[in-house]
Amino acid sequence: MADATFRIFRGDRLKGEFVEYQVPVAPGMVVLDALHYVQGHQAPDLAVRWNCKAGKCGSCSAEVNGRPRLTCKTRLDSLPINEPIVVQPIKSFPIIKDLVTDVSWNYKVNKKIPPFTPRPNVTWKMDQRDVDRVQEFRKCIECFLCQNVCHVLRDHERHEQFGGPRFFVRVAGLEMHPLDGVSRTKLLKDELGVGYCNITKCCSEVCPEDIHITDNAIIPLKERVVDDYYDPVRWFLRKLRGKD
Amino acid sequence: MHEKFETHEHDVLIIGAGGAGLRAAIEALGHGARVGVVCKSLLGKAHTVMAEGGIAAAMANVDTADDWRTHFRDTMRGGKFLNNWHMARIHAQESPDRVRELEQWGALFDRTSSGDILQRAFGGHTYKRLCHVGDRTGLEMIRTLQDRGVHLGIDVFMECAITKLLKDGDRVSGALGYWRETGRFVVFKAKAIVVATGGIGKAWRITSNSWEYTGDGMALAYDAGAELMDMEFVQFHPTGMVWPPGVQGILVTEAVRGEGGILRNKDGERFMERYDPEKMELSTRDVVARAIYTEAREGRGTEHGGAYLDISHKPAEYVKKKLPSMYHQFRELADVDITQGPMEVGPTCHYMMGGIRVDAETAQSTVPGLFAAGEAAAGLHGANRLGGNSLSDLLVFGRRAGSAAAEHANGSGPVEVDAQQVLEGTRELLAPFESDGDNPYQVHRELEETMQNYVGIFRNEEDLQKGLGEIEHLNERAARVRVEGSRLFNPGWHLGRDLKSMLTVSKAVALSAAARKESRGAHSRIDHPNYDETWAKQHNIIAREGDQMTLKQLPVMEMPADLKEIVYG
DSSP, rough: EEEEEEEEEEEEEEEEEEEEEEEEOOOTOOOOHHHHHHHHHHHHOOOOOOOOSSSSOOOOEEEETTTEEEEOOBGGGGGGTTSSSEEOOOSSEEEEETEEEOOOHHHHHHHHSSSOOBBOOOOOOOOHHHHHHHHHHHTTTOOHHHHHOOHHHTOOTTTOOOOOOHHHHHHHHHOOOTOOOOOHHHHHHHHHHHGGGOOHHHHHHHHHOOOOOIIIHHHHHHHHHHHHHHHHHHHHHHHHTOOO | OOTSSOOOEEEEEEEOOOOOHHHHHHHHHTOOOOEEEOOSSOOOOSGGGGOOOOOOOOOOOTTTTHHHHHHHHHHHHHHOOHHHHHHHHHHHHHHHHHHHHHHHHOOOOOOOSSSSSSSSOOTOOOOEEESSTOOHHHHHHHHHHHHHHHHTTOOOSSSSEEEEEEEEEEEEEEEEETTTOOOOOEEEEEEEEEEOOOOGGGSSBBBSSSSSSSSHHHHHHTTTTTTEEEEOOOOEEEEEEEGGGGGTTTTTOOOHHHHEEEEETTTTOTTHHHHHHTGGGGSSSSHHHHHHHHHHIIOOOTSSEEEEEETTTTHHHOOOOOHHHHHHHHHHHHHOTTSSSEEEEEEEEESSSSSOOOTTTTTTTSSSEEEEEEEGOOOSSTTSSOTTHHHHHHHHHHHHHHHHHHHHHHHOOOOOOOOOHHHHHHHHHGGGGOOOSSHHHHHHHHHHHHHHHHHSSEEEHHHHHHHHHHHHHHHHHHOOOOOSSSSSSOOOHHHHHHHHHHHHHHHHHHHHHHHHSSSSTTTTTBEEEEEOTTTGGGEEEEEEEETEEEEEEEEOOOOHHHHHHHHOO
16 A cells, blocks of 8 residues: 655754654554554654553644644544645643643643532432533543643643633533532632633534533533622622622 | 652552552552552553443442342352452452442442432343443543542652662562653652552553553562462453454443344354353353454454444444444444444453452552552452453452551651662663664564464463563563663653563463463463363462572462352352
């Protein structure tokens, strides 16, 4: 079978360039197969993260021909194979080497989110319909492609004031857990900056798990923040009780 | 030395951040220990995340007749009575509490109509027993444990690989590793260590395992003087993908069969009728894997050498709801719509039943202060593991290892890290930069072929001896692999080190397999096709004496009368 040409970013924080590699194409091949081929035969030091190779772990995120993708699910037969296929690291995070970026910021954000806290004296019974609604958010495999395309992070670099779509999904999964008993709206407003999101839905478009991030997570969370902080009745009650 | 290398000090160091490691960390913290967790990948990417079908626990939410006794009996029968009965009993008794605990930490399982945790059928389980979340149970489990652990305050060292356990006399005193990102060395000082590194699937060509599963923990423990047990028992999961080539080996969950999937050969025959007419597709994994392999070998396989697995007789919406990731996996990677037609499947190397020999109650190995849990430990599953018993294993014995390790640390005096051991370890790691030997990827490919061809599903003396010869040869080459590039995130360098672990464990597998001259569970000898009464009463034990790998036999523990009554009664 014919060869495909890959132009892969090689470099680190300081400098880098695109290097071309020829890879023999096999039926059903995905971009990650090609990266492995390059690693195994031409560039053993090519840095790339991967684990499951089946779209379940979210490790192998990269930009393929400018599109944020899981390389394990990007088939070569879905790309124009007679042109070079360009593979580069995701952009919202600092490069470590080649296709590997420093995503540690995400783990710091996650630490800020209060964990699941059951209501007092709760009975551990749940309706499947209530569970279904939340399970959508819990499908997230933390590939961080949504973080990669979010303007607030990618273009405006508001990593300090903003949590990003991944963590709105995470908060939605906790807030809408049928038995959870704490509110995270203050965190959403003050620390995760949900207000910065102007619902362009870029995150939803790239989600490999088809989570409706904007419609089902972010918008309902924005509504909860509005209800808790900008509803005049609740605002008055909060003042009365001396809570901020 | 402490000036030279970054050093961290904990009471309990846990190697591996899958289900067992995280559960151990949570428990050790609860016992007041300072806990560090080291993992080769990012947090949340360990193999647990790929577990699909469910957690086995006799909760009796669906089949009310279920109880721990039946779960215990199923586990022992599935393991062909080579299991450590003490572990199997603890596991069956404690699994339901561990599942409930997971739910109380926020895990959301599928529900019954009365609002309880839903349970599904699985191979070898008498009753519907697997608590699940569609076919992504492992993801739910690892996220729950990860968040619990992080918020309780474990220190996590991500993308850090441990290459050597350090000892202070007979006791463990810490570990040496390197940061994958920078290639810099790091020393961990600890009074107790829990090995929770999973299995060795990357030594085979067709495997469901990721790059991480190179037998590190087993090899580290072996090097530190611990015993390995039952290493001949490698589980080949009956259903991996077989086509296209790039996805060969990727897991197709047993939940497909649990939900009613049917296996057929190319002639349309439901061949399981000939292998296990009673349990059919829900027979144990060893039986189904051999059946599919045999059908293909005898010319009744599919185009790409597997069998057809069909769930399309179920309503499409039901299939998408209960097996969503399988639906997407086949649609996107193999152009197959599983709601409309069959999948092509074949056996894939999946799980190691053997591992570090541990005490049933404390999970302590034969080295003081060194504990092991999950796939890295031996005993619970005997000669064959039942599906769903792995996730419950992680929780039950992860918790026990964490608690025992913390108690061990709390009760022991200070340990010293020996600078000489650290220095030797770093020298060994740097040697490949000076070498002009083979590319580590080439040596790895040859090891995968060796294990696939000579130490696979069906074995015989001639193949195993060939395999052992090849392993010796590859060992010499692995000692001289060369590294290209720098120490900065260099997978070729990392693989060179991982090869050493893979070869140690592969040799242990081949030696044990050659010794056991019978067929039992996942170990099938063409030249010794039957059970053997003598071997029914013996484990193979691998240990290190000087530079030599030694093999001896250990009698199987006699089961007490009340348990015998459950199993045979």
